[in-house]
Amino acid sequence: MERAESLGARVTELESRRAELVQRLETLEAERDAALAELEAEAVKVGSGRADIVAGVGEDLAALYEKIRASSSGMAAAEIRQRRCGGCRLELNNVDLDRIRRAAQDEVVRCEECRRIMIRTGESGL
Ligand SMILES: [Zn+2]
Incomplete structure (x- = not known):
């Protein structure tokens, strides 16, 4: 019984950690997309003088x-x-x-x- 409680706590802990990582991944993907959009805008601007x-x-x-x-x-x-x-x-x-x-x-x-x-x-x- 004690072992089941211990494992249950571990599962809760891992689920919490997983949620944090998913959140972090979403933040990084949003930052990446913003950086790519900035680069694309800059490429258009630089290329326009060609x-x-x-x-x-x-x-x-x-x-x-x-x-x-x-x-x-x-x-x-x-x-x-x-x-x-x-x-x-x-x-x-x-x-x-x-x-x-x-x-x-x-x-x-x-x-x-x-x-x-x-x-x-x-x-x-x-
Ligand atoms: Zn030469």
Whole structure:
């Protein structure tokens, strides 16, 4: 009889604990859903400017960028900094540097090594 009472108390205790865990799970699921909704809203907001950017650079360059991005770990363009490609970090040789120097300002120049689009700045060392 005493053992049955003891087991009954244990069942009550476990049922109570189970109810707490169910409540905790519902709270966490609600927090997760709220965080996902926030992320989706942010993705829509961030993506909304893309059409303007594509219109600015042109469909061809945007398509090239996407193609390189898919094959370059998500980084399609990199700054040339102190004569190095910011993508693969290799130092550009004199032939490449000369080619880049002579390229028109609006010409798309690409790294011979990693094929990323290289962005020329005042710190490129050209
Ligand atoms: Zn490179």
